[in-house]
Amino acid sequence: QAKYKERGTVLAEDQLAQMSKQLDMFKTNLEEFASKHKQEIRKNPKFRVQFQDMCATIGVDPLASGKGFWSEMLGVGDFYYELGVQIIEVCLALKHRNGGLIMLEELHQQVLKGRGKFAQDVSQDDLLRAIKKLKVLGNGFGIIPVGGTYLIQSVPAELNMDHTVVLQLAEKKGYVTVSEIRTSLKWETERAKQVLEHLLKEGMAWLDTQAAGEPQYWLPALFTELYSQEITPEEAKEAIP
């Protein structure tokens, strides 16, 4: 029996040695690829998407660690991890305006502004990938599909299916009323009110009681007029703890 055990150990050792050798070879291949195409990855958002999709297909996460080959040699890591920092800063600065919800488009614009004129272009796909990685920090980052695009959540507030569906309903006009929810979603008044009150408490919705007809619940995150309003110096201070 001891003989079998020994043989087992040797097998693993062999395979590990083989993997080590293949890793070295792969590293060389990657170096070669990087020397020819590193710029392409940094400059071309479409190529990045292709690269990321192919990695996902074969079961590799190039962004898992800054110590990974992909990050070290292609520089993809630094690109996305830095983007993560910029996303966090923008969300913190604007949190008091929108309660921690922001449209992907607005986030995109604000991040581009912060990056300055000569920085590489980042796409919305890049932002989404960076955000998916940020989730692991336990900060409540989330991605909510609405109207063909996304709302980005950046606070640890609980938003369940009910909240999400109301957000999606509100996306068209930037606001929603209890009647609209009752009509579109066929909910009871109580259920609609609970969801809306939760959004009010979290600072994600504001109440307009002076609206003609019934009160309107507005979502600052969906206000198009507020787009590209500069982040004020006070807000910027909030962003850097």
Place this chain on the structure above:
Amino acid sequence: QVKFDSGVLLLSTHRLIWRDQRNHECCIAIPLSQVIFIEEQAAGIGKSAKIVVHLHPAPSSKEPGPFQSSKYSYIKLSFKEHGQIEFYRRLSEEMTQRRWESMPAGHTIQVTKEPQAGRIRAVGIVGIERKLEEKRKETDKNISEAFEDLSKLMEKAKEMVELSKSIANKIKEKQGDITEDETIRFKSYLLSMGIANPVTRETYGSGTQYHMQLAKQLAGILQTPLEERGGIMSLTEVYCLVNRARGLELLSPEDLVNACRMLESLKLPLRLRIFDSGVMVIELQSHNEEEMVASALETVSEKGSLTADEFAKLVGMSVLLAKERLLLAEKMGHLCRDDSVEGLRFYPNLFLTQS
């Protein structure tokens, strides 16, 4: 709004040129000398990014153009897909340099008689077009070469994934007959390739030698910042702080979490703590959140009641951590909440103290 949709905008040292993508014969231009100034209009929902070009009134010598007159003194260029930022930058440069004042136009406009009647080709534009076409072909060639190389690379990467799966299966079969040394090696290989760790996570966690070293580094880097912030920071704050300081070779979020998970077992003076809400923080070992709760209770009592925002401002904490402290105080029974649409407000728990 005019019906000049779907086209390509070109910039020369002398002019702004627009050509219809579908009908190549449709081509309009404006001399840069007519431009007073330009401004950007950002994109929004349903609106594309734009550049507004304010113009001098047309001189009487102007060639006939698409319109006889307009009530507006500006035009808007709408960028439906992309390119607004780059174009604005280059247009600004041209406006600053004003090269049309010092250079005569490179090519004169010629009217050539083509077999199809009525076609006018401007040589200057053709020159620009050709260059763009060449550049496009070059870019396309680069891209297709890059994709080819990428595909080949991914084939090799796939082999690595297969090999690692085979090893992982062997490890599972052996159920602990694999040495710790071998496990550590295997994990570091997985880390290099970015392959998720299927087997060994349960036994030794996701940490590797790298994460151990990182944990020790973090203990050094974070000591002072933690002391400056009352002994506690959210993991998000740590991520930003550390990566801003590094500038290059940044940490991934997973790197940070994996390193922090090892802090306690490495007996370092910091630890990772996860609140009920899922919020993750780093605390100094000497920090005692439960003691801080006692002082929080005093503060709230003094003021009668406080929201997380108010408490944060008073004490000089981030709202995120202020809220966690108040929630903890509530959990311990020292505070109770009043949850209304005005916000979440905390009061001293008189049920406890006065029963």
